[in-house]
Amino acid sequence: MKKLITKSNRLVEKGRMIGIGLLSLALLLSTSLQPATAAMNNGKLSVASGSKADIVVKGKITDDKNGAGLAGVSVKIKGTTAGTSTDNAGNYSLTAPDNSTLVITYIGYATQEVAVNSRATINISLVSSTTDLEEVVVVGYGTVKKKDLTGSVSSISSERLMDKPAFNVGQALQGKVSGVQVIQAGGGVPGGNPIMRIRGSNSINSSNDPLFVVDGVVGVQNALSSLNPEDISTMEVLKDASATAIYGARGANGVVMITTKRGISGKTVVDYNGYAERGDMNRHVYTFTAYRLMYVYTQAGANAEKF
The missing domain is CATH 2.170.130.10 (TonB-dependent receptor, plug domain)
Structure with missing residues (x-):
C-alpha cells in the first residue's frame, strides 16, 4: 500500500511539472517570443515577462514661439528605422513600444528626444536652433x-x-x-x-x-x-x-x-578706443599772386633774346 502511495505522488509531481512547462510555452507564444520566466513559490506559479507592449502614440508638433503646427517633422523611434512625419497641421501618429523613446528632428530646430512612458498623446514644442556662425x-x-x-x-x-x-x-x-x-x-x-x-x-x-x-x-x-x-x-x-x-x-x-556690430542680450560691456590725428605740412611751397605772375612773365619776355 505504501509503494502505491509513493508511486501516485510521483505521477502527480510529474503531471504538475508538465503543466508548468505547457503554461510557460503558452506564455512565450502569447508574448511574441519575448523573454519570460516561471517559478514555483509554495506550490504557486509566478510568471515574469519582459515583453514590450505596442501602443498608438498621437500628438502635435508646434513651434515654441507662435504655436503653429510644423509640417514634415520627422518622428522616429530611437534605435530603429521605424517612424513617420507630421501632416500639414503638425499632427502625427505611429505605433511604438510603451517604453521607447521618440526622436524628433526638423531643419532649423533643435533635435528632441521624448520618452513615451506608456502615454498615448504626446504634444511637442520645437525650439529653433541658433545658427552656428563659426566658419x-x-x-x-x-x-x-x-x-x-x-x-x-x-x-x-x-x-x-x-x-x-x-x-x-x-x-x-x-x-x-x-x-x-x-x-x-x-x-x-x-x-x-x-x-x-x-x-x-x-x-x-x-x-x-x-x-x-x-x-x-x-x-x-x-x-x-x-x-x-x-x-x-x-x-x-x-x-x-x-x-x-x-x-x-x-x-x-x-x-x-x-x-x-549690434547690441546683444546679456551683461552690459563698454569699450573705449581713442585716437588722435594731426596733419603737418613739412614744406610750404609759396605761389605767385596774379600780379606777380604777370610781372615775372613780362620781365622774362623783355630779357629774352629777340629773333
Missing part, C-alpha cells in the same frame, strides 16, 4: 560654411581688422586680403578717401571702385572713410563671379559686404 561666410546670395565655399571670397573678422591702430577702414584693410589693393588718395593727404582695387583695374573709362554693401544697404559711398573701423563686425570681399550673382553689373569690380 560662416556671407556671399551675394546668402551665407555658406567656409568649408563648402567654392568661390573666391575673403573673410575678415573684427579682431584681425583692428589688430593695429587705424584711422579708417582703408588703413585697417591694407595688406590683409590677397588680390585687394588699398591706396591712400593724394599720396597720403590727411582726410583723403582711400582707393580700393580688387584684382586690378577692369576699365579705362568707367569707375573701378567695388560695390559696398553695408548691413544690406547697397551702394554706400565712401565706406572706407566714413565707417568707423571699430563698428565693423565682419567683412567679406567677393572677388569672382559670385559678386555678380545678385548685384549684376554693379558687382563687376567686386563686392565688399560689411556687417556692423
Whole structure:
C-alpha cells in the first residue's frame, strides 16, 4: 500500500511539472517570443515577462514661439528605422513600444528626444536652433560654411581688422586680403578717401571702385572713410563671379559686404578706443599772386633774346 502511495505522488509531481512547462510555452507564444520566466513559490506559479507592449502614440508638433503646427517633422523611434512625419497641421501618429523613446528632428530646430512612458498623446514644442556662425561666410546670395565655399571670397573678422591702430577702414584693410589693393588718395593727404582695387583695374573709362554693401544697404559711398573701423563686425570681399550673382553689373569690380556690430542680450560691456590725428605740412611751397605772375612773365619776355 505504501509503494502505491509513493508511486501516485510521483505521477502527480510529474503531471504538475508538465503543466508548468505547457503554461510557460503558452506564455512565450502569447508574448511574441519575448523573454519570460516561471517559478514555483509554495506550490504557486509566478510568471515574469519582459515583453514590450505596442501602443498608438498621437500628438502635435508646434513651434515654441507662435504655436503653429510644423509640417514634415520627422518622428522616429530611437534605435530603429521605424517612424513617420507630421501632416500639414503638425499632427502625427505611429505605433511604438510603451517604453521607447521618440526622436524628433526638423531643419532649423533643435533635435528632441521624448520618452513615451506608456502615454498615448504626446504634444511637442520645437525650439529653433541658433545658427552656428563659426566658419560662416556671407556671399551675394546668402551665407555658406567656409568649408563648402567654392568661390573666391575673403573673410575678415573684427579682431584681425583692428589688430593695429587705424584711422579708417582703408588703413585697417591694407595688406590683409590677397588680390585687394588699398591706396591712400593724394599720396597720403590727411582726410583723403582711400582707393580700393580688387584684382586690378577692369576699365579705362568707367569707375573701378567695388560695390559696398553695408548691413544690406547697397551702394554706400565712401565706406572706407566714413565707417568707423571699430563698428565693423565682419567683412567679406567677393572677388569672382559670385559678386555678380545678385548685384549684376554693379558687382563687376567686386563686392565688399560689411556687417556692423549690434547690441546683444546679456551683461552690459563698454569699450573705449581713442585716437588722435594731426596733419603737418613739412614744406610750404609759396605761389605767385596774379600780379606777380604777370610781372615775372613780362620781365622774362623783355630779357629774352629777340629773333
